[in-house]
Amino acid sequence: MTTEAPASGHTPDLLRRLARIEGQVRGLARMVEDGSYCIDTLTQVAATSRALQSFALELLDRHMATCLVAAARTGGDEQEVKLREAADAIARLVRS
Amino acid sequence: MTTEAPASGHTPDLLRRLARIEGQVRGLARMVEDGSYCIDTLTQVAATSRALQSFALELLDRHMATCLVAAARTGGDEQEVKLREAADAIARLVRS
Amino acid sequence: MTTEAPASGHTPDLLRRLARIEGQVRGLARMVEDGSYCIDTLTQVAATSRALQSFALELLDRHMATCLVAAARTGGDEQEVKLREAADAIARLVRS
Amino acid sequence: MTTEAPASGHTPDLLRRLARIEGQVRGLARMVEDGSYCIDTLTQVAATSRALQSFALELLDRHMATCLVAAARTGGDEQEVKLREAADAIARLVRS
Numbered sequence: 001m002t003t004e005a006p007a008s009g010h011t012p013d014l015l016r017r018l019a020r021i022e023g024q025v026r027g028l029a030r031m032v033e034d035g036s037y038c039i040d041t042l043t044q045v046a047a048t049s050r051a052l053q054s055f056a057l058e059l060l061d062r063h064m065a066t067c068l069v070a071a072a073r074t075g076g077d078e079q080e081v082k083l084r085e086a087a088d089a090i091a092r093l094v095r096s
Numbered sequence: 097m098t099t100e101a102p103a104s105g106h107t108p109d110l111l112r113r114l115a116r117i118e119g120q121v122r123g124l125a126r127m128v129e130d131g132s133y134c135i136d137t138l139t140q141v142a143a144t145s146r147a148l149q150s151f152a153l154e155l156l157d158r159h160m161a162t163c164l165v166a167a168a169r170t171g172g173d174e175q176e177v178k179l180r181e182a183a184d185a186i187a188r189l190v191r192s
Numbered sequence: 193m194t195t196e197a198p199a200s201g202h203t204p205d206l207l208r209r210l211a212r213i214e215g216q217v218r219g220l221a222r223m224v225e226d227g228s229y230c231i232d233t234l235t236q237v238a239a240t241s242r243a244l245q246s247f248a249l250e251l252l253d254r255h256m257a258t259c260l261v262a263a264a265r266t267g268g269d270e271q272e273v274k275l276r277e278a279a280d281a282i283a284r285l286v287r288s
Numbered sequence: 289m290t291t292e293a294p295a296s297g298h299t300p301d302l303l304r305r306l307a308r309i310e311g312q313v314r315g316l317a318r319m320v321e322d323g324s325y326c327i328d329t330l331t332q333v334a335a336t337s338r339a340l341q342s343f344a345l346e347l348l349d350r351h352m353a354t355c356l357v358a359a360a361r362t363g364g365d366e367q368e369v370k371l372r373e374a375a376d377a378i379a380r381l382v383r384s
Contacts, residue, residue: 029118032107046152060138086135095383096145156378161371165367169360169361190345190382217313230350231351241337248330251329278327288337288341
Protein backbone atom coordinates (compact mmCIF):
# COMPACT_ATOMS: atom_id res chain seq x y z
CA MET A 1 0.00 0.00 0.00
CA THR A 2 1.53 3.31 -1.02
CA THR A 3 -1.22 5.79 -0.13
CA GLU A 4 -2.80 6.73 3.16
CA ALA A 5 -5.70 8.97 4.06
CA PRO A 6 -4.44 12.49 4.77
CA ALA A 7 -4.36 13.08 8.51
CA SER A 8 -6.74 15.98 7.87
CA GLY A 9 -6.49 17.62 11.25
CA HIS A 10 -2.73 17.99 10.83
CA THR A 11 -2.58 19.11 7.21
CA PRO A 12 -3.09 22.88 7.82
CA ASP A 13 -0.10 23.02 10.18
CA LEU A 14 2.14 21.15 7.70
CA LEU A 15 1.04 23.47 4.88
CA ARG A 16 1.72 26.54 7.01
CA ARG A 17 5.24 25.30 7.68
CA LEU A 18 5.83 24.74 3.95
CA ALA A 19 4.43 28.19 3.07
CA ARG A 20 6.93 29.67 5.53
CA ILE A 21 9.79 27.66 3.99
CA GLU A 22 8.73 28.77 0.50
CA GLY A 23 8.87 32.38 1.77
CA GLN A 24 12.38 31.74 3.13
CA VAL A 25 13.54 30.44 -0.28
CA ARG A 26 12.07 33.52 -2.00
CA GLY A 27 13.90 35.65 0.59
CA LEU A 28 17.15 33.93 -0.42
CA ALA A 29 16.49 34.84 -4.09
CA ARG A 30 15.96 38.49 -3.09
CA MET A 31 19.25 38.44 -1.16
CA VAL A 32 21.08 37.09 -4.23
CA GLU A 33 19.41 39.67 -6.52
CA ASP A 34 20.30 42.50 -4.13
CA GLY A 35 23.92 41.36 -3.98
CA SER A 36 23.69 40.69 -0.22
CA TYR A 37 26.83 39.64 1.59
CA CYS A 38 27.43 35.89 1.03
CA ILE A 39 27.85 35.16 4.73
CA ASP A 40 24.44 36.73 5.52
CA THR A 41 22.84 34.69 2.76
CA LEU A 42 24.51 31.52 4.10
CA THR A 43 23.07 32.24 7.56
CA GLN A 44 19.60 32.32 5.98
CA VAL A 45 20.27 29.12 4.05
CA ALA A 46 21.14 27.37 7.33
CA ALA A 47 17.87 28.63 8.89
CA THR A 48 15.91 27.37 5.85
CA SER A 49 17.63 23.97 6.06
CA ARG A 50 16.72 23.68 9.73
CA ALA A 51 13.07 24.55 8.97
CA LEU A 52 12.97 21.87 6.26
CA GLN A 53 14.54 19.39 8.68
CA SER A 54 11.91 20.17 11.35
CA PHE A 55 9.17 19.66 8.76
CA ALA A 56 10.66 16.26 7.88
CA LEU A 57 10.90 15.23 11.55
CA GLU A 58 7.27 16.26 12.12
CA LEU A 59 6.12 14.24 9.11
CA LEU A 60 8.15 11.23 10.28
CA ASP A 61 6.67 11.45 13.80
CA ARG A 62 3.16 11.33 12.39
CA HIS A 63 4.04 8.46 10.09
CA MET A 64 5.46 6.43 12.97
CA ALA A 65 2.50 7.19 15.25
CA THR A 66 -0.01 6.05 12.60
CA CYS A 67 1.30 3.80 9.80
CA LEU A 68 4.14 2.18 11.71
CA VAL A 69 2.02 1.49 14.79
CA ALA A 70 -0.74 -0.01 12.60
CA ALA A 71 1.80 -2.20 10.79
CA ALA A 72 3.30 -3.39 14.09
CA ARG A 73 -0.15 -4.50 15.22
CA THR A 74 -0.76 -6.29 11.89
CA GLY A 75 2.66 -7.95 12.08
CA GLY A 76 4.11 -10.22 9.40
CA ASP A 77 5.18 -8.87 6.02
CA GLU A 78 3.31 -5.60 6.46
CA GLN A 79 5.38 -4.89 9.56
CA GLU A 80 8.65 -5.83 7.84
CA VAL A 81 7.91 -3.62 4.84
CA LYS A 82 6.96 -0.60 6.96
CA LEU A 83 10.00 -0.98 9.24
CA ARG A 84 12.33 -1.17 6.20
CA GLU A 85 10.68 1.88 4.59
CA ALA A 86 10.92 3.93 7.79
CA ALA A 87 14.56 2.90 8.36
CA ASP A 88 15.44 3.90 4.77
CA ALA A 89 13.65 7.24 5.12
CA ILE A 90 15.48 7.96 8.39
CA ALA A 91 18.85 7.06 6.77
CA ARG A 92 18.12 9.48 3.90
CA LEU A 93 17.33 12.27 6.40
CA VAL A 94 20.40 11.59 8.54
CA ARG A 95 22.65 11.55 5.46
CA SER A 96 21.12 14.57 3.69
CA MET B 97 32.23 45.61 5.60
CA THR B 98 28.99 43.70 5.20
CA THR B 99 28.21 44.14 1.48
CA GLU B 100 30.00 43.08 -1.66
CA ALA B 101 29.33 43.71 -5.30
CA PRO B 102 27.14 40.93 -6.71
CA ALA B 103 29.29 38.59 -8.82
CA SER B 104 26.94 39.45 -11.68
CA GLY B 105 28.04 36.73 -14.05
CA HIS B 106 27.13 34.08 -11.49
CA THR B 107 23.84 35.48 -10.24
CA PRO B 108 21.57 33.94 -12.94
CA ASP B 109 22.78 30.43 -12.12
CA LEU B 110 22.21 30.96 -8.38
CA LEU B 111 18.72 32.33 -9.04
CA ARG B 112 17.88 29.38 -11.28
CA ARG B 113 18.90 26.99 -8.51
CA LEU B 114 16.69 28.85 -6.00
CA ALA B 115 13.74 28.90 -8.43
CA ARG B 116 14.10 25.12 -8.72
CA ILE B 117 14.22 24.74 -4.92
CA GLU B 118 11.11 26.95 -4.58
CA GLY B 119 9.38 24.62 -7.08
CA GLN B 120 10.42 21.62 -4.98
CA VAL B 121 8.92 23.20 -1.83
CA ARG B 122 5.65 23.90 -3.70
CA GLY B 123 5.72 20.28 -4.87
CA LEU B 124 5.94 19.21 -1.21
CA ALA B 125 2.84 21.31 -0.41
CA ARG B 126 0.95 19.60 -3.25
CA MET B 127 1.97 16.19 -1.90
CA VAL B 128 0.66 17.12 1.57
CA GLU B 129 -2.61 18.49 0.10
CA ASP B 130 -3.11 15.35 -1.99
CA GLY B 131 -2.53 13.13 1.04
CA SER B 132 0.54 11.51 -0.55
CA TYR B 133 2.23 8.70 1.30
CA CYS B 134 4.51 10.15 4.02
CA ILE B 135 7.53 8.12 2.94
CA ASP B 136 7.26 9.49 -0.62
CA THR B 137 7.01 13.04 0.74
CA LEU B 138 10.05 12.42 2.97
CA THR B 139 12.04 11.26 -0.07
CA GLN B 140 11.24 14.59 -1.74
CA VAL B 141 12.17 16.53 1.42
CA ALA B 142 15.60 14.82 1.39
CA ALA B 143 16.07 15.81 -2.29
CA THR B 144 15.10 19.41 -1.47
CA SER B 145 17.54 19.49 1.47
CA ARG B 146 20.34 18.25 -0.76
CA ALA B 147 19.55 20.94 -3.37
CA LEU B 148 19.65 23.63 -0.66
CA GLN B 149 22.95 22.21 0.60
CA SER B 150 24.47 22.31 -2.90
CA PHE B 151 23.33 25.94 -3.25
CA ALA B 152 25.05 26.77 0.06
CA LEU B 153 28.28 25.02 -0.98
CA GLU B 154 28.27 26.88 -4.32
CA LEU B 155 27.80 30.23 -2.53
CA LEU B 156 30.56 29.38 -0.06
CA ASP B 157 32.98 28.41 -2.88
CA ARG B 158 32.43 31.77 -4.55
CA HIS B 159 32.85 33.60 -1.25
CA MET B 160 36.15 31.85 -0.55
CA ALA B 161 37.45 32.42 -4.10
CA THR B 162 36.70 36.15 -3.92
CA CYS B 163 36.28 37.70 -0.44
CA LEU B 164 38.48 35.30 1.47
CA VAL B 165 41.30 35.42 -1.07
CA ALA B 166 41.17 39.24 -1.10
CA ALA B 167 41.26 39.34 2.71
CA ALA B 168 44.22 36.92 2.81
CA ARG B 169 46.15 39.27 0.51
CA THR B 170 45.22 42.28 2.66
CA GLY B 171 46.22 40.41 5.83
CA GLY B 172 45.86 41.81 9.35
CA ASP B 173 42.47 42.32 10.96
CA GLU B 174 40.59 42.06 7.68
CA GLN B 175 42.00 38.56 7.23
CA GLU B 176 41.19 37.54 10.81
CA VAL B 177 37.60 38.79 10.54
CA LYS B 178 36.95 37.06 7.22
CA LEU B 179 38.48 33.78 8.41
CA ARG B 180 36.33 33.83 11.55
CA GLU B 181 33.17 34.62 9.54
CA ALA B 182 33.87 31.83 7.04
CA ALA B 183 34.63 29.33 9.83
CA ASP B 184 31.37 30.23 11.61
CA ALA B 185 29.36 29.93 8.38
CA ILE B 186 30.90 26.51 7.67
CA ALA B 187 30.12 25.35 11.23
CA ARG B 188 26.47 26.41 10.79
CA LEU B 189 26.24 24.45 7.53
CA VAL B 190 27.91 21.35 8.98
CA ARG B 191 25.60 21.43 12.00
CA SER B 192 22.36 22.22 10.15
CA MET C 193 11.46 0.82 31.53
CA THR C 194 14.96 1.94 30.62
CA THR C 195 16.75 -1.36 30.08
CA GLU C 196 16.27 -4.16 27.61
CA ALA C 197 17.83 -7.56 27.23
CA PRO C 198 20.83 -7.33 24.91
CA ALA C 199 19.89 -8.71 21.49
CA SER C 200 22.72 -11.17 22.01
CA GLY C 201 22.88 -12.50 18.48
CA HIS C 202 23.52 -9.00 17.18
CA THR C 203 26.01 -7.80 19.78
CA PRO C 204 29.19 -9.22 18.13
CA ASP C 205 28.48 -7.35 14.88
CA LEU C 206 27.87 -4.07 16.73
CA LEU C 207 31.08 -4.52 18.75
CA ARG C 208 33.07 -5.26 15.59
CA ARG C 209 31.78 -2.02 14.05
CA LEU C 210 32.80 -0.06 17.16
CA ALA C 211 36.27 -1.71 17.23
CA ARG C 212 36.72 -0.58 13.63
CA ILE C 213 35.62 2.98 14.49
CA GLU C 214 38.00 3.04 17.47
CA GLY C 215 40.78 2.02 15.05
CA GLN C 216 39.79 4.86 12.73
CA VAL C 217 40.01 7.39 15.60
CA ARG C 218 43.48 6.05 16.56
CA GLY C 219 44.45 6.39 12.88
CA LEU C 220 43.41 10.05 13.05
CA ALA C 221 45.69 10.57 16.07
CA ARG C 222 48.59 9.03 14.16
CA MET C 223 47.92 11.37 11.22
CA VAL C 224 47.98 14.39 13.55
CA GLU C 225 51.20 13.18 15.24
CA ASP C 226 52.87 12.59 11.86
CA GLY C 227 51.90 16.07 10.68
CA SER C 228 49.77 14.65 7.83
CA TYR C 229 48.21 17.07 5.42
CA CYS C 230 45.01 18.54 6.96
CA ILE C 231 42.88 17.75 3.92
CA ASP C 232 43.87 14.06 4.07
CA THR C 233 43.05 13.98 7.79
CA LEU C 234 39.68 15.64 7.11
CA THR C 235 38.89 12.95 4.51
CA GLN C 236 39.47 10.31 7.21
CA VAL C 237 37.33 12.25 9.70
CA ALA C 238 34.45 12.22 7.20
CA ALA C 239 34.85 8.44 6.76
CA THR C 240 34.84 7.97 10.55
CA SER C 241 31.70 10.13 10.89
CA ARG C 242 29.93 8.04 8.26
CA ALA C 243 30.89 4.82 10.07
CA LEU C 244 29.52 6.21 13.33
CA GLN C 245 26.33 7.26 11.54
CA SER C 246 25.87 3.77 10.08
CA PHE C 247 26.34 2.28 13.54
CA ALA C 248 23.64 4.62 14.88
CA LEU C 249 21.23 3.73 12.06
CA GLU C 250 21.83 0.01 12.67
CA LEU C 251 21.12 0.43 16.38
CA LEU C 252 17.98 2.44 15.65
CA ASP C 253 16.70 -0.19 13.18
CA ARG C 254 17.03 -2.88 15.83
CA HIS C 255 15.36 -0.71 18.43
CA MET C 256 12.40 -0.04 16.15
CA ALA C 257 12.06 -3.70 15.15
CA THR C 258 12.00 -4.83 18.78
CA CYS C 259 11.11 -2.22 21.42
CA LEU C 260 8.98 0.02 19.24
CA VAL C 261 7.02 -2.88 17.74
CA ALA C 262 6.42 -4.34 21.23
CA ALA C 263 5.23 -0.96 22.51
CA ALA C 264 2.88 -0.51 19.52
CA ARG C 265 1.28 -3.85 20.37
CA THR C 266 0.94 -2.89 24.04
CA GLY C 267 -0.53 0.50 23.09
CA GLY C 268 -1.46 3.20 25.59
CA ASP C 269 1.18 5.12 27.54
CA GLU C 270 3.92 2.62 26.77
CA GLN C 271 3.39 3.28 23.06
CA GLU C 272 3.36 7.06 23.52
CA VAL C 273 6.57 7.04 25.58
CA LYS C 274 8.44 4.82 23.12
CA LEU C 275 7.29 6.86 20.11
CA ARG C 276 8.42 10.10 21.78
CA GLU C 277 11.80 8.60 22.74
CA ALA C 278 12.40 7.27 19.22
CA ALA C 279 11.38 10.59 17.64
CA ASP C 280 13.76 12.48 19.95
CA ALA C 281 16.62 10.08 19.21
CA ILE C 282 16.02 10.45 15.46
CA ALA C 283 15.98 14.26 15.78
CA ARG C 284 19.33 14.17 17.62
CA LEU C 285 20.85 12.01 14.87
CA VAL C 286 19.46 14.19 12.05
CA ARG C 287 20.75 17.34 13.76
CA SER C 288 24.17 15.98 14.78
CA MET D 289 52.39 19.61 -2.12
CA THR D 290 50.65 17.11 0.09
CA THR D 291 52.45 17.56 3.40
CA GLU D 292 52.80 20.49 5.71
CA ALA D 293 54.82 21.04 8.84
CA PRO D 294 52.74 20.08 11.88
CA ALA D 295 51.50 23.24 13.59
CA SER D 296 53.34 21.95 16.65
CA GLY D 297 51.86 24.33 19.17
CA HIS D 298 48.38 23.11 18.32
CA THR D 299 49.03 19.37 18.09
CA PRO D 300 48.61 18.57 21.83
CA ASP D 301 45.11 20.07 21.87
CA LEU D 302 44.08 18.10 18.76
CA LEU D 303 45.48 14.88 20.25
CA ARG D 304 43.64 15.48 23.52
CA ARG D 305 40.37 15.88 21.61
CA LEU D 306 40.99 12.61 19.74
CA ALA D 307 41.89 10.77 22.96
CA ARG D 308 38.55 11.93 24.38
CA ILE D 309 36.69 10.76 21.26
CA GLU D 310 38.46 7.38 21.44
CA GLY D 311 37.26 7.14 25.05
CA GLN D 312 33.71 7.92 23.94
CA VAL D 313 33.84 5.12 21.33
CA ARG D 314 35.10 2.67 23.97
CA GLY D 315 32.26 3.85 26.21
CA LEU D 316 29.82 2.96 23.42
CA ALA D 317 31.30 -0.58 23.25
CA ARG D 318 30.80 -0.96 27.01
CA MET D 319 27.18 0.15 26.66
CA VAL D 320 26.58 -2.45 23.93
CA GLU D 321 28.30 -5.18 26.00
CA ASP D 322 26.25 -4.28 29.08
CA GLY D 323 23.02 -4.40 27.07
CA SER D 324 22.29 -0.71 27.74
CA TYR D 325 19.05 0.72 26.51
CA CYS D 326 19.36 1.54 22.76
CA ILE D 327 18.06 5.09 23.19
CA ASP D 328 20.73 5.85 25.82
CA THR D 329 23.42 4.44 23.52
CA LEU D 330 22.08 6.54 20.63
CA THR D 331 22.33 9.67 22.80
CA GLN D 332 26.02 8.89 23.37
CA VAL D 333 26.55 8.23 19.65
CA ALA D 334 25.13 11.70 18.88
CA ALA D 335 27.53 13.26 21.44
CA THR D 336 30.47 11.38 19.88
CA SER D 337 29.45 12.54 16.39
CA ARG D 338 29.32 16.14 17.57
CA ALA D 339 32.80 15.83 19.14
CA LEU D 340 34.17 14.43 15.87
CA GLN D 341 32.50 17.27 13.96
CA SER D 342 34.06 19.88 16.28
CA PHE D 343 37.47 18.27 15.76
CA ALA D 344 36.97 18.49 11.97
CA LEU D 345 35.91 22.15 12.17
CA GLU D 346 38.95 22.97 14.32
CA LEU D 347 41.28 21.25 11.83
CA LEU D 348 39.62 23.06 8.92
CA ASP D 349 39.96 26.45 10.67
CA ARG D 350 43.67 25.89 11.11
CA HIS D 351 44.06 24.75 7.52
CA MET D 352 42.29 27.85 6.21
CA ALA D 353 44.30 30.19 8.48
CA THR D 354 47.61 28.71 7.31
CA CYS D 355 47.61 26.79 3.99
CA LEU D 356 44.71 28.59 2.34
CA VAL D 357 45.97 32.05 3.32
CA ALA D 358 49.47 31.18 2.04
CA ALA D 359 48.03 29.89 -1.25
CA ALA D 360 45.90 33.04 -1.67
CA ARG D 361 49.06 35.15 -1.35
CA THR D 362 50.90 32.95 -3.86
CA GLY D 363 47.96 33.10 -6.26
CA GLY D 364 47.80 31.26 -9.59
CA ASP D 365 47.48 27.49 -9.77
CA GLU D 366 48.48 26.98 -6.15
CA GLN D 367 45.51 29.13 -5.09
CA GLU D 368 43.12 27.31 -7.42
CA VAL D 369 44.23 23.88 -6.19
CA LYS D 370 43.95 24.82 -2.50
CA LEU D 371 40.52 26.43 -2.97
CA ARG D 372 39.22 23.33 -4.77
CA GLU D 373 40.64 21.01 -2.09
CA ALA D 374 39.13 23.07 0.73
CA ALA D 375 35.74 23.27 -1.03
CA ASP D 376 35.72 19.49 -1.55
CA ALA D 377 36.68 18.85 2.10
CA ILE D 378 33.89 21.18 3.29
CA ALA D 379 31.37 19.43 1.01
CA ARG D 380 32.37 16.04 2.47
CA LEU D 381 31.88 17.38 6.01
CA VAL D 382 28.52 18.99 5.20
CA ARG D 383 27.28 15.80 3.53
CA SER D 384 28.63 13.33 6.13
